[in-house]
Amino acid sequence: MDVKEKLSQVVGTDAFFDDPATLQAYATDYSYTPAGAPNYIVKPGDSEQISQVIKFCNENCIPVVPCSSKVHFYGATIPKEGGVIMDLEKMNNILEIDPDNRRVRFETGVTWEKLTQELKKEGYRVIMPLTPPAQRSALTDFMEREEPTNQVYDYGEPLAAMEVVWPTGEIFRMGSASVNGYPKSHSKGGNPSGPGLDFYRFFQCAQGTMGVVTWTNLKIESIPQIDKVLFAPITDLDYATDFLYRILPRRIGQEVLLLNNVDLAAIIAKDSGNFEKLKASLPPWTLILVVSGLKRRPEEKIAYEENFLAQVIKNEFSDMKLTESLPGFPGLGGKILQILREPWPADKPHWRNQVKGACQMLSFHTRPLHAKRLVAMVEDIASRHDYPIRDIGLYIQPIEHNRACKPEFTFFYDPDNAEEKAAIRALYKEAAVALINEGAVFTRPYGDLAPIVYERATSYASHLKRLKKTFDPNNIMNPGNLCF
Structure with missing residues (x-):
């Protein structure tokens, strides 16, 4: 045959x-x-x-x-x-929504559009990364460990139990979904590490090289009763970092992020026509902070957080102008909240591709106090490659109450211009090497990053290759990625 x-x-x-x-x-x-x-x-x-x-x-x-x-x-x-x-697009079923345990179980082909719409009917939502495309697999983003804009501790590890097919064809369930009789048993599969073995990290950021995930359990949260979107124009990243160090360990806010004028303009622009105008009128950086009241005493929770913010600003950060509107942009709060809580519409180009047709993103993890220096370093490298600093998109996501952060550079380019594409690739590779030399951590070593990262982690790469040989002896799963 x-x-x-x-x-x-x-x-x-x-x-x-x-x-x-x-x-x-x-x-x-x-x-x-x-x-x-x-x-x-x-x-x-x-x-x-x-x-x-x-x-x-x-x-x-x-x-x-x-x-x-x-x-x-x-x-x-x-x-x-x-x-x-x-x-796997045909595997697009939402298998169960379990409000009592705040989880949803769904197959790998379920899109962000379908997942958010179905949960919304039940009064729940997913804690999501920044503007995932509507037609993108929701599971894919969580397998790639995209950072959510909401970093409240409870949601730090949203993936729970899952089912996978190993490279030899065996069907395997991990975590608390591995008990006999699941999903009809007493176990609801909400724990990724018990009582079964903790394999879920094995598949994250592996680009399908270790097996195929068929469904997963994901943490969900109720839709807030009250939301207030606060903005602060930022000119000094270090000042904003110190402010976030002060407030985020107190669990203030839900969505919290920093966008430079390029990325924010691209996100809120109606089309490419008014992108340049918006970019010129926005502040260098904008801090976006959403305070929310969930089901229990929402007014009191909002009042507590607003009072705390007011005291911190009055006593320690008098130059922080945190208000419900960004000067010059009336009505932006409602628009931003929708952008943060819903996937990017399927009927319009994603903002990353709307500017010039394509982009290359470079993201990494570092300590917040290093962010300003590393941003300046990459900007210097970009200028040497004749990429205008004013055209670089930047997004900084605080992580774990600002214990760490994820800066993400967006380099926009014309995909039909071979010379421009080659220049972006050279810039990307040089910047990645410089960043890793300065201690940046790349959790997704894809494409050109793979040799840069794995050549510096020889012991880890050696162990990873042995594991790959054990589970995929014929190296059939997505060969040529990672370090094999």
């Missing part, structure tokens, strides 16, 4: 594709990663079909690249060695 016949038999002829046009549609994404088309595409409908496809591919040493989203920015689903793209 040949490959086409076998795969068609497993998933059905209507879920198997090998025509050139469809194959080419999977050959690129929104990154500068070189194109790489698969040989076949399959769209399994359940875990058993995934298992059968993987078993066949493992026996015949055929590469398999899992793909569960319509939108990709990092080149993680572009085949490096051909093979089979396993598109």
Whole structure:
């Protein structure tokens, strides 16, 4: 039995594709990663079909690249060695919403649009990263450890138990979903590390190289009864950092983030036409802080947080102008709250691609007190590559009550301009090397970052390769990514 016949038999002829046009549609994404088309595409409908496809591919040493989203920015689903793209979009069921345990269980193909809409009907929401595209797989973002804009401790590890298919085809459940009888048993699968083994970290940021996640449990929270969006124009990052050091350990605020004028202009612009005007009129940085009251005593909670903020500003940070409106931008609060709580609309280009057609993002983790220096360093490197500093997007996400932060640079470019794309790639690589030399931590070493990071972590890479050999002896799962 040949490959086409076998795969068609497993998933059905209507879920198997090998025509050139469809194959080419999977050959690129929104990154500068070189194109790489698969040989076949399959769209399994359940875990058993995934298992059968993987078993066949493992026996015949055929590469398999899992793909569960319509939108990709990092080149993680572009085949490096051909093979089979396993598109999981048909697995788009929300399996259960469990308000008592504040969790939702859903399959890997569920989009942000579907997840947020269904939870909203029940009065709940997901703590989400900044502006995920509506058609992007929600699970993908959590597998890639995208930082949410809400860093309240309770939501720091939103993923709980999950089901995976190993590279040899075995179906495996981890965490508290591994008990007999799940999901009808007493266990609700809310704990990622017990009583089963804690494997969930093994699959995060692995780009599908360790197996295929089929469904997961995710923490949810009730929709706030009251929200107030506060803004502060910022000219000095260190001053803003000191302010956040003072308030975030007291668990003040829900969504908290810093955007420079480029990123904020791109987010709120109606179209590319008024982007430049907005960029010129916004402050260098804007601190966005949302205080919220949930189900219990919402007015009292809001009052407590506002009183604390007022005292801190009066006694220690008199230059911090934190108000419900950003000067010159009336009505921005309501618009920003919607942007922070809902996925980016499917009917308009994502703001990262609206400016010039494509972008390359460079994000890392560091201590907040180092952020200003590292930003200046990258800006200096950009200027040497003739990339205007005024055109660099910047987003800083405080993490764990400002114990750490994630700066993210956005370099916009024209994807049809080969020279411009090559210049962005050279800038990206030089900046990454400089950052890692200064102690920056890259938790997602994708694409060009992989050799930069893994060559400096030889012991870790060696252990990772041994684990990969154990679970994927024929190296069929998304080969060419990470350090193998």
